[in-house]
Amino acid sequence: MKHYAWTHLDKEKFQNNLIRWFESEHRDLPWRKDRDPYKIWVSEVMLQQTRVDTVIPYFERFINRFPTVKALAEADEETVLKTWEGLGYYSRARNLQQGVREVHDKYGAKVPDNKRDISRLKGVGPYTAGAILSIAYGKAEPAVDGNVMRVLSRILLIEDDIAKPKTRKIFEEIATEIISEGKTSEFNQGLMELGAMVCTPKSPKCLLCPVQEHCQAFAKGRQDELPNKSRKKPPKVVPMAVGVVRNEQDEVLIHRRPQQGLLAGMWEFPGFEVSRGDNKKEQLAKQLKEVYKVVADIDIRLRNIQHVFTHLKWELAVYQGKVNRPVPERSDLKFVPVDELENLPFPVSHQKIIQMIQEGTE
Numbered sequence: 081m082k083h084y085a086w087t088h089l090d091k092e093k094f095q096n097n098l099i100r101w102f103e104s105e106h107r108d109l110p111w112r113k114d115r116d117p118y119k120i121w122v123s124e125v126m127l128q129q130t131r132v133d134t135v136i137p138y139f140e141r142f143i144n145r146f147p148t149v150k151a152l153a154e155a156d157e158e159t160v161l162k163t164w165e166g167l168g169y170y171s172r173a174r175n176l177q178q179g180v181r182e183v184h185d186k187y188g189a190k191v192p193d194n195k196r197d198i199s200r201l202k203g204v205g206p207y208t209a210g211a212i213l214s215i216a217y218g219k220a221e222p223a224v225d226g227n228v229m230r231v232l233s234r235i236l237l238i239e240d241d242i243a244k245p246k247t248r249k250i251f252e253e254i255a256t257e258i259i260s261e262g263k264t265s266e267f268n269q270g271l272m273e274l275g276a277m278v279c280t281p282k283s284p285k286c287l288l289c290p291v292q293e294h295c296q297a298f299a300k301g302r303q304d305e306l307p308n309k310s311r312k313k314p315p316k317v318v319p320m321a322v323g324v325v326r327n328e329q330d331e332v333l334i335h336r337r338p339q340q341g342l343l344a345g346m347w348e349f350p351g352f353e354v355s356r357g358d359n360k361k362e363q364l365a366k367q368l369k370e371v372y373k374v375v376a377d378i379d380i381r382l383r384n385i386q387h388v389f390t391h392l393k394w395e396l397a398v399y400q401g402k403v404n405r406p407v408p409e410r411s412d413l414k415f416v417p418v419d420e421l422e423n424l425p426f427p428v429s430h431q432k433i434i435q436m437i438q439e440g441t442e
């Protein structure tokens with residue numbers, strides 16, 4: 081192993097300090113009420129790239145609707161996406177359901193309790209596998225995410241760039257060395273909680289920190305320099321034109337995205353990537369005709385909407401329009417009354433369009 085940073089650590093004392101602090105100070109979160117591996121799985125997937133405060137109401141709603149492996153495995157995907165709506169990163173919901181279906185069909189609805197089987201489930205990466213195995217089953221498996229890498233970088237003064245995928249392996253090896261065998265759940269959750277509440281990205285609360293005496297960054301006054309994280313590239317800007325296109329009955333045309341790729345399976349108002357410039361309206365009309373054989377008169381621009389994904393920024397120019405010929409039958413294209421739009425899953429950027437239509441601000 082390349083890193084020996086942990087060998088300077090008084091492992092037992094560190095574990096005790098961390099675990100005792102976690103046991104007395106941890107937040108009362110809904111997924112900590114029991115050790116149901118399914119619920120821990122759902123919570124960990126929701127918590128990826130999303131803040132705890134945001135996740136709580138979604139988690140409660142999701143678990144009320146799908147309280148068991150069986151309930152989620154048997155649900156139709158559209159209902160799952162609708163329940164997830166607003167949380168973003170929808171591939172997480174689809175992968176979660178596929179993984180849960182595998183558990184239902186292959187393992188009699190019992191989430192596997194070993195690394196080999198659990199790691200093969202759809203959407204279960206090393207972090208989620210480690211979290212479920214350690215928290216639900218008490219297995220000595222590390223659960224290393226960005227928060228844990230930040231905490232360990234500081235405590236052990238590790239300078240590797242945490243934005244690089246290979247660095248995670250280094251931290252997993254270290255976490256495996258220092259994990260408390262008897263109390264794996266409390267240890268892993270303690271590291272996560274410390275990262276969330278004390279050893280925060282900016283201005284860590286070192287004076288209140290339960291493991292301050294073990295922290296090499298604090299000893300050297302370097303806590304604000306770590307972790308070492310290289311800057312991500314700014315997201316690519318994609319200009320798009322989107323149409324709120326109606327028929328004679330005043331229903332609105334919507335399109336279902338393909339089952340693969342970004343926002344797979346969600347509904348949207350038909351839209352296309354366009355080139356910059358003043359002719360977006362014409363580009364929209366042309367693409368509607370070429371791609372969907374929809375002939376429409378595109379009218380005024382209603383508003384502009386921006387939405388940022390991890391690597392992508394959509395700049396949506398939203399237009400209104402009216403079809404002037406019958407629309408061909410396609411399973412991914414339909415007209416719906418405005419008051420039925422909210423029964424279908426739409427990405428956040430298009431929910432803003434729905435709100436605009438419903439409020440009559442178009």
Ligand code: SF4
Pocket residue numbers: 231234235278279280284285286287289290291292295296297298303
């Ligand atoms: Fe983080 Fe400060 Fe605690 Fe070190 S002493 S682990 S930098 S909060």
